[in-house]
Amino acid sequence: xxxxxxxxxxxxxxxxxxxxxxxxxxxxxxxxxxxxxxxxxxxxxxxxxxxxxxxxxxxxxxxxxxxxxxxxxxxxxxxxxxxxxxxxxxxxxxxxxxxxxxxxxxxxxxxxxxxxxxxxxxxxxxxxxxxxxxxxxxxxxxxxxxxxxxxxxxxxxxxxxxxxxxxxxxxxxxxxxxxxxxxxxxxxxxxxxxxxxxxxxxxxxxxxxxxxxxxxxxxxxxxxxxxxxxxxxxxxxxxxxxxxxxxxxxxxxxxxxxxxxxxxxxxxxxxxxxxxxxxxxxxxxxxxxxxxxxxxxxxxxxxxxxxxxxxxxxxxxxxxxxxxxxxxxxxxxxxxxxxxxxxxxxxxxxxxxxxxxxxxxxxxxxxxxxxx
Numbered sequence: 001x002x003x004x005x006x007x008x009x010x011x012x013x014x015x016x017x018x019x020x021x022x023x024x025x026x027x028x029x030x031x032x033x034x035x036x037x038x039x040x041x042x043x044x045x046x047x048x049x050x051x052x053x054x055x056x057x058x059x060x061x062x063x064x065x066x067x068x069x070x071x072x073x074x075x076x077x078x079x080x081x082x083x084x085x086x087x088x089x090x091x092x093x094x095x096x097x098x099x100x101x102x103x104x105x106x107x108x109x110x111x112x113x114x115x116x117x118x119x120x121x122x123x124x125x126x127x128x129x130x131x132x133x134x135x136x137x138x139x140x141x142x143x144x145x146x147x148x149x150x151x152x153x154x155x156x157x158x159x160x161x162x163x164x165x166x167x168x169x170x171x172x173x174x175x176x177x178x179x180x181x182x183x184x185x186x187x188x189x190x191x192x193x194x195x196x197x198x199x200x201x202x203x204x205x206x207x208x209x210x211x212x213x214x215x216x217x218x219x220x221x222x223x224x225x226x227x228x229x230x231x232x233x234x235x236x237x238x239x240x241x242x243x244x245x246x247x248x249x250x251x252x253x254x255x256x257x258x259x260x261x262x263x264x265x266x267x268x269x270x271x272x273x274x275x276x277x278x279x280x281x282x283x284x285x286x287x288x289x290x291x292x293x294x295x296x297x298x299x300x301x302x303x304x305x306x307x308x309x310x311x312x313x314x315x316x317x318x319x320x321x322x323x324x325x326x327x328x329x330x331x332x333x334x335x336x337x338x339x340x341x342x343x344x345x346x347x348x349x350x351x352x353x354x355x356x357x358x359x360x361x362x363x364x365x366x367x368x369x370x371x372x
Contacts, residue, residue: 001325002032004068006061007039010075012283014042014306017072017093019314020053022321027054031325034058034067043307065089070329072321074313075300076103087111087347090329092321094118094133095344098245098358099272107345113329117313118270119243119352120320120342127242129320129342131178132312134267136302138182138238141265142171142190144296145234148263148287154294156261158233161191168193169233174225174249174274176203176217179238179267181210187234188214195228220249229254237266237274243344243354245272252276252290260292269297330370340366 003026005017016039018026023033033055037047047057058064065071065084073093077085082103085091088111095116097104107114117129127134142160149155149169162168171187173180176198187194188211197220198204204217218224229235229250235258239246246268255264255277266278273279277290280299287296302309320339323332333340343351349364350356356363 001328002034002067002069003321003325004034004058004064004071005036005039006064006071006073006081007036008074009061009078009081010300010303013075013300013303015074015303015310015313016040016043016045017074018321019310020045020049020055022314022318023050023055024053025318025322026325029322029326032056034064036061036064040310043310045310070321070324072317074310075303076100077107079106082106082110085110085112089113090115090324092117092317092324094270096270097344097350097352097355098243101359104345104350104355104359104361108348108350111348112345113343113347114345115324115329115339115342116243116344116352117317117342119344119354121242121338123338126178127240128338129313129316130240132316133302133309134178134238134240135182136305136309136312137267138179138236139186140301140304141179141183141236141238141267141296142186142192142234144286144298144301145171145236145263145265146190148294148296149233149261151261154261154287154289155263156233156259160187160234170195170231171234171236172197172228172232173236173238174198174220175236175238175240175268176200176207177238177240179240180236181207183236183238183267184211184215192234195232197224197228225249226254229258231259233259233262235262235264237264237268237278239268239274240271241354243352244358246274248274248276250275250277255293256291258291258293261294263294263296265296267301269299273297330372333366334370340370343369
């Protein structure tokens with residue numbers, strides 16, 4: 001199979017779909033790999049590194065899309081990239097279609113086979129291709145929140161860890177999944193007063209066991225969210241519904257009643273966000289203020305630490321890239337029910353139930369798509 005990797009064109013996105021080590025693995029399996037020039041330059045992975053791994057360097061993204069059987073990316077294709085997709089071509093990347101009807105309609109029109117990292121599942125019920133970026137984003141959320149709590153950066157002027165004789169900052173983490181676990185880890189390490197809310201008691205038990213008494217666990221209800229957000233210095237939104245838009249758990253009215261200068265970080269913004277007042281921002285201009293509350297809603301948080309996140313993502317995606325390349329997408333998905341869950345769009349139809357439901361489209365099952 002011919003695999004192509006274009007350079008990411010989203011603002012401040014330096015990650016790359018395949019790192020040289022993974023190119024080498026694909027070449028060893030007998031596949032051809034084309035890389036757009038300077039695709040990995042932002043993280044120190046130069047064209048010569050790719051050539052040494054066996055890739056061919058091509059001058060433009062158009063060359064990648066024109067010749068590749070499978071395009072491997074990081075972020076969802078932007079409008080100029082979507083125009084280059086074609087029927088029977090495989091696209092393997094993050095898509096986050098539920099809050100994005102424009103992208104969805106373009107992918108439907110392209111006729112391409114679009115497999116989304118974020119809806120691939122695992123035997124344990126997790127999301128293995130979303131997990132590494134959730135780990136990064138969870139950790140970054142506390143760093144970003146602590147920074148923007150400083151008075152000079154718009155916050156109320158609280159040090160999360162406090163000092164002897166002065167209370168630490170209160171951090172509320174909504175969602176005890178991968179994002180929440182890693183946010184808790186960093187917040188506790190900084191010495192904050194940390195509270196995590198989740199509707200899954202088993203998740204709370206796991207966090208209780210993992211972090212012991214320094215962590216406060218609360219069953220999530222509207223009342224609990226309101227009570228703890230009103231007293232919080234920093235709120236992290238880390239709730240995800242696979243394939244669907246994130247639920248709006250913090251209302252605009254609640255934001256209005258929070259402490260002036262408090263900070264909210266919406267890690268769920270790729271799926272529409274879990275704060276009613278959230279709107280996507282970029283690393284160039286990461287925050288805005290609503291009712292005196294600082295909102296940090298960067299849509300590609302892990303892109304801020306691309307050397308770490310590109311490697312973490314590639315570690316997770318390689319087995320699936322190899323399976324699709326070695327077997328073809330139909331057999332790879334037929335053999336692996338968890339990879340099959342990643343199929344979002346094929347031949348002009350939506351093949352993931354949650355995406356179809358979120359956007360009001362008819363659902364065509366992945367099994368039917370595989371059978372053709």
